[in-house]
Amino acid sequence: MSLHSLHRLTASKALQLIRTDQITVEEYARSLLKHVESRDSQVQAWACLDPDLVLSQARALDRVPKGERGPLHGMAIGVKDTMYTKDMPTEHNSPLYKGSLIQVDASPVMTLRNSGALIFGKTTTTEFASTTVGPKTYNPHNQGRTPGGSSSGSAAAVADMQVPIALGTQTLGSIVRPGSFNGILGYKPTWGAISREGVRMYSINLDTVGFYARSIQDFQLLADVFRLQDDEIPKPFILQGATFALCKTEVWPEAGPGTVKAMERAAELLRAAGAEVVELELPEDFNGMQDLYLRVSQGDGRTAFLGEYTTAKEKMDNFLVGQVENVSNITRREQLEALDIIASLRPSIDRIASQYAAILTPSALDEAPEGIESTGSAAFNAMWTALHVPVVNIPGFSGSNGLPIGLSLVAPRYKDRYLLNVSEEVSKIFEEGGWKSEL
Amino acid sequence: MSLHSLHRLTASKALQLIRTDQITVEEYARSLLKHVESRDSQVQAWACLDPDLVLSQARALDRVPKGERGPLHGMAIGVKDTMYTKDMPTEHNSPLYKGSLIQVDASPVMTLRNSGALIFGKTTTTEFASTTVGPKTYNPHNQGRTPGGSSSGSAAAVADMQVPIALGTQTLGSIVRPGSFNGILGYKPTWGAISREGVRMYSINLDTVGFYARSIQDFQLLADVFRLQDDEIPKPFILQGATFALCKTEVWPEAGPGTVKAMERAAELLRAAGAEVVELELPEDFNGMQDLYLRVSQGDGRTAFLGEYTTAKEKMDNFLVGQVENVSNITRREQLEALDIIASLRPSIDRIASQYAAILTPSALDEAPEGIESTGSAAFNAMWTALHVPVVNIPGFSGSNGLPIGLSLVAPRYKDRYLLNVSEEVSKIFEEGGWKSEL
Numbered sequence: 001m002s003l004h005s006l007h008r009l010t011a012s013k014a015l016q017l018i019r020t021d022q023i024t025v026e027e028y029a030r031s032l033l034k035h036v037e038s039r040d041s042q043v044q045a046w047a048c049l050d051p052d053l054v055l056s057q058a059r060a061l062d063r064v065p066k067g068e069r070g071p072l073h074g075m076a077i078g079v080k081d082t083m084y085t086k087d088m089p090t091e092h093n094s095p096l097y098k099g100s101l102i103q104v105d106a107s108p109v110m111t112l113r114n115s116g117a118l119i120f121g122k123t124t125t126t127e128f129a130s131t132t133v134g135p136k137t138y139n140p141h142n143q144g145r146t147p148g149g150s151s152s153g154s155a156a157a158v159a160d161m162q163v164p165i166a167l168g169t170q171t172l173g174s175i176v177r178p179g180s181f182n183g184i185l186g187y188k189p190t191w192g193a194i195s196r197e198g199v200r201m202y203s204i205n206l207d208t209v210g211f212y213a214r215s216i217q218d219f220q221l222l223a224d225v226f227r228l229q230d231d232e233i234p235k236p237f238i239l240q241g242a243t244f245a246l247c248k249t250e251v252w253p254e255a256g257p258g259t260v261k262a263m264e265r266a267a268e269l270l271r272a273a274g275a276e277v278v279e280l281e282l283p284e285d286f287n288g289m290q291d292l293y294l295r296v297s298q299g300d301g302r303t304a305f306l307g308e309y310t311t312a313k314e315k316m317d318n319f320l321v322g323q324v325e326n327v328s329n330i331t332r333r334e335q336l337e338a339l340d341i342i343a344s345l346r347p348s349i350d351r352i353a354s355q356y357a358a359i360l361t362p363s364a365l366d367e368a369p370e371g372i373e374s375t376g377s378a379a380f381n382a383m384w385t386a387l388h389v390p391v392v393n394i395p396g397f398s399g400s401n402g403l404p405i406g407l408s409l410v411a412p413r414y415k416d417r418y419l420l421n422v423s424e425e426v427s428k429i430f431e432e433g434g435w436k437s438e439l
Numbered sequence: 440m441s442l443h444s445l446h447r448l449t450a451s452k453a454l455q456l457i458r459t460d461q462i463t464v465e466e467y468a469r470s471l472l473k474h475v476e477s478r479d480s481q482v483q484a485w486a487c488l489d490p491d492l493v494l495s496q497a498r499a500l501d502r503v504p505k506g507e508r509g510p511l512h513g514m515a516i517g518v519k520d521t522m523y524t525k526d527m528p529t530e531h532n533s534p535l536y537k538g539s540l541i542q543v544d545a546s547p548v549m550t551l552r553n554s555g556a557l558i559f560g561k562t563t564t565t566e567f568a569s570t571t572v573g574p575k576t577y578n579p580h581n582q583g584r585t586p587g588g589s590s591s592g593s594a595a596a597v598a599d600m601q602v603p604i605a606l607g608t609q610t611l612g613s614i615v616r617p618g619s620f621n622g623i624l625g626y627k628p629t630w631g632a633i634s635r636e637g638v639r640m641y642s643i644n645l646d647t648v649g650f651y652a653r654s655i656q657d658f659q660l661l662a663d664v665f666r667l668q669d670d671e672i673p674k675p676f677i678l679q680g681a682t683f684a685l686c687k688t689e690v691w692p693e694a695g696p697g698t699v700k701a702m703e704r705a706a707e708l709l710r711a712a713g714a715e716v717v718e719l720e721l722p723e724d725f726n727g728m729q730d731l732y733l734r735v736s737q738g739d740g741r742t743a744f745l746g747e748y749t750t751a752k753e754k755m756d757n758f759l760v761g762q763v764e765n766v767s768n769i770t771r772r773e774q775l776e777a778l779d780i781i782a783s784l785r786p787s788i789d790r791i792a793s794q795y796a797a798i799l800t801p802s803a804l805d806e807a808p809e810g811i812e813s814t815g816s817a818a819f820n821a822m823w824t825a826l827h828v829p830v831v832n833i834p835g836f837s838g839s840n841g842l843p844i845g846l847s848l849v850a851p852r853y854k855d856r857y858l859l860n861v862s863e864e865v866s867k868i869f870e871e872g873g874w875k876s877e878l
Contacts, residue, residue, distance in 0.1 A: 097543075100542070100543060101542065102541055102542065102543060103539070103540065103541065103542075104536075104539060104541060105746070106746075107742075107743075107745065107746035108746070109746075110746035110747070110749065110750060111745055111746050111749050114746075114749035114750055115749065192643060192644070192738070192739065192742065193742060194742060195640070195742045195743050195745060195746060196640070196643070197639070197640050197743065197746065200636070201634070201635070201636050204631060204635070204643065205631070226742075226745070227741070227742075227745065227763075229771075230771065231770045231771045231772055299631070300631065302666070303546075303631065303632060303633060303634045303665075303666075304546075304634050304636065306546065306550055306634060306665070306666065307544070307545075307546035307547070307548075307549035307550050307553075307634060307636065308549070310549065310550050310553035310554065311549060311553055324666075331670045332668075332669065332670045332852075332853035333670055333853075335853070336785075336786070336789070336852055336853060339785075340782070340785060340786045343779070343782035343783070343785075344782070344783060346775075346778075346779060346782075347775070347779045350775070413771075413775055414771035414774070414775060
């Protein structure tokens with residue numbers, strides 16, 4: 001492989017070349033940086049990227065004696081700018097944190113750095129990963145469209161081959177939706193499986209740390225490092241004879257033609273691979289989830305932004321001010337009822353999901369909407385986030401404008417490794433879904 | 440009041456003197472500092488206290504024009520050293536964070552500072568507020584005894600009149616138990632009612648930010664600033680005719696003679712004040728809570744310390760290493776079962792507690808144990824923490840060695856203001872419980 005196209009490698013492939021001395025971390029970093037340079041004006045995925053810092057870290061990694069190298073030695077990773085990085089500012093896309101340098105790493109960053117990862121730069125986000133007002137970032141497939149949010153820069157950078165992996169967070173749909181809009185894999189692990197220490201909180205009950213990549217194998221590497229262990233080591237998954245549950249959810253009337261077509265095509269592909277696909281209608285208890293999770297996020301947002309509100313509410317988006325002021329007038333009783341109902345549904349969804357190979361459900365209303373002002377709707381994602389189940393967005397489909405559309409696979413809580421195995425096989429057949437990245 | 444004894448004032452009283460120009464914030468701060476100086480060698484409540492910083496902040500507060508002063512203008516507060524303070528190191532009692540200076544305030548500190556509070560110093564804690572290995576701090580009532588933990592320094596400092604208010608956190612029993620051991624009020628609000636942004640996490644499902652004080656009125660001031668609002672503004676509470684539920688819980692066989700006597704005496708005092716006291720046996724579903732909350736904290740600890748574990752596990756207490764390595768071999772199924780059962784009990788305890796004025800239950804096994812090596816048992820506290828209900832420790836009783844013993848009042852979730860009103864009246868009658876502070 002030429003040094004010029006190293007940036008196109010998945011993390012697993014790049015690590016292999018580094019491990020076998022075919023390339024140095026510095027060479028790899030230079031290839032990524034060169035590509036970023038050529039594309040940054042069109043994509044603008046980075047809130048902070050210091051090439052000198054990247055190269056000095058890369059050289060430091062190259063100097064680490066072979067026996068002391070970590071499992072992710074040289075793996076470049078973008079970090080959402082709501083996570084502390086000890087060598088770069090963390091600004092949360094808020095004027096209140098302009099240039100704010102916190103001299104510790106967020107726990108996930110610490111784990112990655114200690115495992116040999118090259119902390120590449122900070123990726124753009126919506127304000128505190130909480131609004132739907134887009135940052136400066138464009139969808140790399142089409143500059144007239146949003147990359148989604150709140151993990152906007154992370155998704156765009158991975159799709160655009162600027163880094164093979166990036167960290168994101170999801171409160172409602174902030175990993176899965178941008179995954180769909182950018183045509184890449186997005187993985188939201190089981191809630192609580194990865195520490196959120198040093199990761200800006202919006203909803204303590206919902207926020208989940210996760211990843212973007214361009215191969216499931218890369219997620220497996222990360223899952224190893226983060227010790228995401230199921231109770232049983234899952235066997236390699238076989239599509240033939242497996243039964244998938246197609247779950248349209250109560251949001252289905254909002255689905256655009258691209259998502260409707262993607263669900264149909266996905267069922268065809270699964271059946272062609274020897275799997276069964278049945279339609280799953282969730283029990284009535286799951287109706288009204290849209291109202292319930294908004295009560296939870298509103299209840300949590302009421303406390304999450306109080307500190308900044310007392311500092312300078314005029315420097316915050318109106319939506320955040322409204323959260324603190326509880327402008328939607330949600331009572332404590334309504335908030336607790338929502339928390340308790342959702343909690344009672346978690347073991348239910350585990351039982352339901354465990355009857356199938358996985359649940360297949362939309363990742364977004366349709367392809368990425370026009371403009372970068374709004375990052376789009378999380379309507380198809382938030383129920384699963386609230387249920388704490390792991391979700392993987394698998395790309396492969398496209399909308400009427402040729403932009404990517406992905407679909408979500410869902411498994412019971414803490415069946416993360418199992419879900420990654422399923423996703424590995426499903427992602428292969430979804431490659432025939434009709435969409436190919438031109439990046 | 441003489442300038443020499445200003446340190447003995449509750450926060451509400453001190454604020455009143457400042458508001459009416461009878462004292463300056465600087466005078467108040469000097470009185471506290473002088474007292475700290477005279478007592479620090481015997482108590483050692485502080486992980487960091489810089490008198491110059493305190494005085495320069497005090498003078499800055501004195502310069503704030505009257506119309507621009509916050510509701511807590513001049514209120515001195517100790518901050519547990521697991522919470523970020525932009526002007527002091529945050530060390531978590533961990534060698535990994537020696538001298539670590541984070542240049543933002545944790546959300547609760549930010550809210551307090553913006554409300555005019557004087558951020559006085561950082562109080563000692565057990566390692567990451569997670570072990571029961573005591574810090575250097577002594578019980579101010581008896582140097583041969585622990586102040587409890589993990590909020591060791593906060594409780595000791597408030598009991599010893601070194602500050603009127605301090606911030607603590609509770610994962611199992613880290614606010615209520617030290618409150619009992621030190622003979623002061625301890626308040627653990629409803630879980631989620633105060634942001635934990637910038638507060639070190641151990642168990643995301645359990646950790647709760649709360650306070651110590653020497654008057655309920657001080658908690659009311661804090662509750663105003665943190666916008667702890669019940670659905671209904673509670674009326675002043677009247678003991679006459681109220682019914683309290685005496686709940687011994689399944690931990691009762693572990694209760695020492697001091698706690699047994701305190702519960703009896705409390706019932707007498709309540710009855711003497713015209714209240715009814717009935718014994719409450721919780722439904723069978725609540726049996727086994729001790730096992731369940733430990734599964735939850737272990738499940739959460741597994742991820743909470745992974746970052747530091749990958750940095751230098753040899754610099755961590757064995758207990759923390761064991762959490763990451765899941766040495767107790769708790770399966771995901773067991774962890775989820777515990778989370779789901781506890782979640783299902785939360786609406787139950789709300790319903791049960793709402794039938795009474797409050798639940799009265801022990802705060803600790805007995806008076807503070809000997810030595811400062813171990814901070815004691817959280818057996819009586821952790822169930823309530825896991826149920827997310829607000830709890831106030833009310834002092835007033837004593838053990839066979841004359842050390843203080845408190846009891847807990849519990850109300851349904853988000854009845855925080857109601858519980859403070861109940862606590863106000865109960866704390867008055869518990870003053871006849873047989874214990875008086877000699878500090």
